[in-house]
Amino acid sequence: MSSKPSVVSWLFEDLGYHWYMLSQNKLTVIGLGILMSVLLIGMFAPSLVKYSPYQTNAMITLQPPSMDYPFGTDRYGRDVLSRVFYATRIDFVLAISSVMAAFSIGAVIGALSGYVGGKTDKLVMGIMDVILTFPSFLLAIGLMASLGATLVNLFISQMVIRIPIFARLVHGQMLSVKENEYAEAAICAGNSRLRIIFYHLIPNCIPPALVLITLNFGYAILNIAGLSFLGLGLRPPESEWGLMVAEGAPYITTGEWWLSFFPGMFIVSSVLGFNLTGDGINDLLDPKRRRR
């Protein structure tokens, strides 16, 4: 029995079993496969592309896909393939970091608030509810418009709109978990309240959050791409999937489909990967489904 009762060690101890359960669902495996592919593309982008994503060439603008330029060129003659590959890095790093930050902050807020209870709890959860009352994409639009379209602000806005979701989730878990006997036993054994919260209770609030975290990675990518599409996210000449879709939008009606098609396909693939994986984890953690 490991000394650290954390969900991480639980996950890794039975890794073989969990992998077996996960792989039972074909769709989940497909999802994970897609994710791995996109991740690898992002990580090894520099070695996979022939041309720099910033290099323009006025001679070969708006070329359809060819052997030399598998995804074609855009209106400045830049290699679409290279831009799409490099965009993978920015989108993934932004999405994953903002969701993880939102989870960390939200979980602590929700856990502490739930543990303390009383008026403070009502106030804190009330603030969370206020944020949740806004349709999240609109709130992101508003925040980006107010703060300005920079990378850091994108991170902040994506984080802020998600904190209440995780706070609510962990809060609910905390409410049910804090009455359990092992919490009482921990108090009797002399653990400080803070230690009980962080060491004993929070790790047990995490498993339901795993699904939500995975799904939110995907939603974050959709949001970031959407904001950039509207001009509120990353700005040219950066490569970002949504930005590229926006740049290619006027050319849809004149037949140059490849400008928007490929970045969009990458958005879809990544989000699909996260969704399928999230669903798989959901099925994994739900004992009722497993039995059937």
Place this chain on the structure above:
Amino acid sequence: MIPILFGVIVVTFLMTRALPGNPALYRLGGTPNVQAIKEMEKQMGLDKPILMQFIIYVSDIIRGDFGYSYVTGRPVLDDLAQRFPATLELSLVSLFIATIVGVPLGVFSAVKRNKLIDHICRLVAVSGVSLPEYYLGLLAIYVFYFFLGWFPAPLGRIDPFVAPPTHITGLYILDSLITGNTKALVSSVQHVILPATTLGFVNMAPTARMTRSAMLEILSSDYIRTARACGIPEKEVIYKDALKNAMIPVLTTLGLIFGYLLGGIVVIERIFSWPGMGFYALDAMVANDHDPMQAYILISAIVFLLINLTVDVSYGLIDPRIKYK
């Protein structure tokens, strides 16, 4: 609910105050001198302390004064009211499509669980969630307008050469049906199909998912097992007993979906040049016109709040066991 409403107003106010640019400058236009700017600021009440401004803001809102749009030169409320029917029509048709496709898909998927058809349905549903609306919209325009020519150009609600039907509700389809205006009916239906199907497909996915998971949960419950044991035919079990109980979580999802609609409609309206409130707000944002943006975000949040409240109340109506305090 009231404190939350208050919080929403505070957040919207703060966000708009943080918007870049000086509203007085935009209101004046051109290149005014410092004196003129200061006069305008005084006139607009921008020189007062923040708390004072907030109180004025709230009292304005209560009276229905959402400010002026300097782009159109009209009160924001008038602008929004004019564009409201367009957004409403698009939202309703999209919601209709999402429900009519999503719910049966979810039911079907739950009933034929883990068979091939279930996996196909789930794949379709998941791809709907993974698609950005604007991407699907662009693809739809490319395939169905540019390539196949089945639908007209994405230039708005109705063909530019066809007069819109007499204004009764503002919903073109409804109005053309009421007045018997076939030309307008055909044209407006043609124009609404692509944007509504795009939004509908994207929102069909969460609906199908929710319906499927709710149905699965219920189909494995005790009273269904009893019903089957009593010999009630399977079709009746599914449609009469199971579906009714699945409606509750599905209703919640519809409430949530309306939230996504409110957010996603901005982008769709832009791509299809649909003259709705979302497009209006977007234009305002690009032009740094603060009042319309502020009003749109506030109104969207309030509408979302009201919808969720309605869903909560309807729980009590559908399920007699749940009493709403």
